[in-house]
Amino acid sequence: MAIRAYISRHFDELLGKVEAAASPHRYAVLRRKLVLIMVAVAVLPLAIMSAINFVQYQNSLSRELQSPMRVLLNKTRSAFEFFLAERTATVSFVAAAYSFQNLADEHEINRIFQVVKQKFEGFVDLGLIAANGTQVSYAGPYKLRGKDYSEQSWFNEVIFKGRYVSDVFLGFRHFPHLVIAVQHLTEDGSYWVLRATIDTRQFERLIASAGLEPDMDMFLVNRSGVLQTASQIYGNVLQKLPFDMPGATYETNVRTFIDPEGRDLFMAYSYFPETEYALMAIKPRTSALKTWYTLRTDLVAIFLAGVLFILVAAYKLMGVLIRRLQESDERRELALRQMEHTQKLSSIGRLAAGVAHEVNNPLAIINEKAGLMKDLMAMRPEFPDRDRYTGLIDAIIRTVERCRGITHRMLGFARQMDVKIENIDVNEVLKETVSFLEKEATYRNIELAMNLGDSLPPIASDRGQLQQVFLNIVNNAFAAVADQEGRISVTTWEKGPDSVGISIQDNGCGMNDETLKHIFEPFFTTKKGSGTGLGLSITYGIVKRLGGDLAVQSKPGQGTVFTIFLPRTAPDGAFKS
Amino acid sequence: MSLNMDQWKVLLVDDEEEFVTTLAERLSIRGIATRTALDGESGLRRLAEEIPHVLLLDVMMPGMRGLDVLRAVKRDHPAVQVILLTGQGSSKDGIEGMNEGAFDYVMKPFDIDGLVAKIGEAVAKAVGGR
Numbered sequence: 030m031a032i033r034a035y036i037s038r039h040f041d042e043l044l045g046k047v048e049a050a051a052s053p054h055r056y057a058v059l060r061r062k063l064v065l066i067m068v069a070v071a072v073l074p075l076a077i078m079s080a081i082n083f084v085q086y087q088n089s090l091s092r093e094l095q096s097p098m099r100v101l102l103n104k105t106r107s108a109f110e111f112f113l114a115e116r117t118a119t120v121s122f123v124a125a126a127y128s129f130q131n132l133a134d135e136h137e138i139n140r141i142f143q144v145v146k147q148k149f150e151g152f153v154d155l156g157l158i159a160a161n162g163t164q165v166s167y168a169g170p171y172k173l174r175g176k177d178y179s180e181q182s183w184f185n186e187v188i189f190k191g192r193y194v195s196d197v198f199l200g201f202r203h204f205p206h207l208v209i210a211v212q213h214l215t216e217d218g219s220y221w222v223l224r225a226t227i228d229t230r231q232f233e234r235l236i237a238s239a240g241l242e243p244d245m246d247m248f249l250v251n252r253s254g255v256l257q258t259a260s261q262i263y264g265n266v267l268q269k270l271p272f273d274m275p276g277a278t279y280e281t282n283v284r285t286f287i288d289p290e291g292r293d294l295f296m297a298y299s300y301f302p303e304t305e306y307a308l309m310a311i312k313p314r315t316s317a318l319k320t321w322y323t324l325r326t327d328l329v330a331i332f333l334a335g336v337l338f339i340l341v342a343a344y345k346l347m348g349v350l351i352r353r354l355q356e357s358d359e360r361r362e363l364a365l366r367q368m369e370h371t372q373k374l375s376s377i378g379r380l381a382a383g384v385a386h387e388v389n390n391p392l393a394i395i396n397e398k399a400g401l402m403k404d405l406m407a408m409r410p411e412f413p414d415r416d417r418y419t420g421l422i423d424a425i426i427r428t429v430e431r432c433r434g435i436t437h438r439m440l441g442f443a444r445q446m447d448v449k450i451e452n453i454d455v456n457e458v459l460k461e462t463v464s465f466l467e468k469e470a471t472y473r474n475i476e477l478a479m480n481l482g483d484s485l486p487p488i489a490s491d492r493g494q495l496q497q498v499f500l501n502i503v504n505n506a507f508a509a510v511a512d513q514e515g516r517i518s519v520t521t522w523e524k525g526p527d528s529v530g531i532s533i534q535d536n537g538c539g540m541n542d543e544t545l546k547h548i549f550e551p552f553f554t555t556k557k558g559s560g561t562g563l564g565l566s567i568t569y570g571i572v573k574r575l576g577g578d579l580a581v582q583s584k585p586g587q588g589t590v591f592t593i594f595l596p597r598t599a600p601d602g603a604f605k606s
Numbered sequence: 607m608s609l610n611m612d613q614w615k616v617l618l619v620d621d622e623e624e625f626v627t628t629l630a631e632r633l634s635i636r637g638i639a640t641r642t643a644l645d646g647e648s649g650l651r652r653l654a655e656e657i658p659h660v661l662l663l664d665v666m667m668p669g670m671r672g673l674d675v676l677r678a679v680k681r682d683h684p685a686v687q688v689i690l691l692t693g694q695g696s697s698k699d700g701i702e703g704m705n706e707g708a709f710d711y712v713m714k715p716f717d718i719d720g721l722v723a724k725i726g727e728a729v730a731k732a733v734g735g736r
Binding site: 385386387388389390392393394395396397398400401404405408429430433437 | 622624625628629631632635666691693713714715716718
């Protein structure tokens with residue numbers, strides 16, 4: 030449940046319920062989460078695929094590596110079996126071909142031994158043993174005649190099984206050899222044993238001729254783990270293997286194991302059916318899997334590169350998406366704020382109109398009363414203190430006129446909401462607009478120059494809107510210039526037969542190219558905290574609506590020039606604002 | 607054909623009594639016969655009693671609004687010239703009034719001499735149109 034809650038909480042944030050998470054870091058958090066999810070979704074299958082491939086390939090490679098080992102071991106085992114079978118068959122043949130009397134004859138057995146030794150390599154000696162275990166005759170390098178074997182276990186085994194192949198052992202001269210003994214049953218039920226010793230250096234030759242790879246070790250071992258041939262790794266003949274023998278199987282088996290010295294190995298082994306031997310081959314896994322390791326490194330590199338690619342792609346893609354989202358959020362917010370601003374302006378406008386109207390009526394009464402006083406005074410030829418009263422009344426009338434100016438301006442502001450096209454003297458509108466700011470210019474000691482063109486033709490436009498345009502730009506100029514040294518000049522001229530030009534130039538702080546690019550965008554402001562960022566966008570909108578054009582040139586530290594061109598006739602659309 | 611100022615007949619309709627009496631007195635001092643009314647309905651009645659040359663009509667009045675009075679006058683007595691008095695300058699009411707056939711509009715507060723001049727022009731038009 031906790032996981033579900035966690036997931037649903039995060040998905041809520043991702044899927045539209047963004048308002049809930051509105052914070053300055055919202056987009057960064059959103060981006061991080063989206064990237065994580067996307068990477069997880071993309072990397073998980075990749076990782077699973079890679080892991081499966083990894084294991085499968087390793088297995089199949091192991092099998093493929095094991096198979097030659099198995100073949101080699103089988104081949105060598107056959108050679109061993111053939112060698113032993115051949116020697117056993119030879120001894121059996123001699124036992125069958127000759128009678129006890131023949132073999133008991135020293136001379137005869139020596140002759141047979143010489144023949145056998147010539148034809149079959151490895152025979153060291155040959156001896157005849159009677160049923161009571163006494164060596165009857167012997168051909169070979171040792172003096173073994175008369176030796177009694179009756180108490181030895183091999184003798185009992187050969188009596189029991191009919192034949193016997195011994196483990197390798199070191200003889201009197203300390204070279205390894207083994208014994209093959211064969212029991213011969215005569216027709217009358219008596220028996221005797223023919224025993225031959227085989228030099229097992231022949232085994233080394235069999236292994237040497239198997240064609241082993243340099244890092245591969247192959248040796249013969251008995252069931253109790255005693256080496257029957259020398260091993261490259263585990264020592265010489267008759268030493269014990271440092272590990273337990275695997276379970277007996279006549280099938281060739283390949284498995285991996287780690288020996289007591291920590292070597293990671295492939296081990297192939299096979300027991301001989303007739304004897305106590307097992308043939309064993311050892312190969313280090315590291316060398317066998319060298320290609321696999323390089324491949325694995327490649328695979329890991331490819332996997333990591335894939336993950337990195339996914340990561341970068343997800344990050345970049347999400348960056349673009351989040352930026353889009355942010356932009357559209359901003360645009361939405363902008364539109365809302367613009368609407369809000371417009372509504373605010375229009376309610377201020379209505380308020381101003383209401384106040385102006387309410388104030389104008391009482392002003393009219395004051396005006397008429399004062400006027401009547403003046404009229405009455407004028408009707409009397411003799412009026413004491415006439416001059417003094419005239420002065421007082423004129424002061425009232427002048428004050429009323431001043432108040433009228435104020436209410437007029439308020440109504441002008443309210444009128445900005447409506448477009449009314451009339452014939453306008455641009456110079457006059459400019460003078461009126463600048464007059465609002467003359468006081469500020471005086472306080473701040475800013476030089477305000479008006480270079481208004483003579484005989485400027487009237488244009489058909491909206492007075493209130495033009496006033497707003499000029500006021501905005503002149504206001505910006507006032508904001509840009511420094512006290513004492515600021516200079517603002519307003520210039521008008523006739524530009525061709527169809528339009529007039531107005532330029533408002535200041536020597537203020539100016540703007541860089543980056544700022545210039547954005548100044549007409551709504552809500553772009555450099556007046557941190559104090560600006561709405563709407564002034565110039567509204568200005569631009571009005572100029573365009575009135576069919577005009579607005580251009581700006583600026584250099585940081587040198588100042589700014591706004592140039593407005595207004596058509597002498599208003600476009601049709603201007604009325605529809 | 608032109609009339610002397612003392613032959614002009616003016617009707618002033620405005621809901622501000624102080625304003626109405628004062629302005630009427632000032633116009634009378636200048637020899638202009640001015641009758642008054644304090645709302646639209648009584649204004650129309652006074653107008654019917656004796657047709658003036660010029661009707662000075664406040665736009666914003668309680669009850670019958672100035673523009674309604676204007677329409678009624680223009681319908682029944684088209685020769686009467688109407689000068690609208692407005693507290694809102696060139697507001698929609700003023701412009702609408704002009705479209706409805708008002709002679710002109712004057713924004714309060716105004717200069718009496720300017721108003722008298724306008725009345726003169728209106729009288730001339732009224733007399734000429736009769």
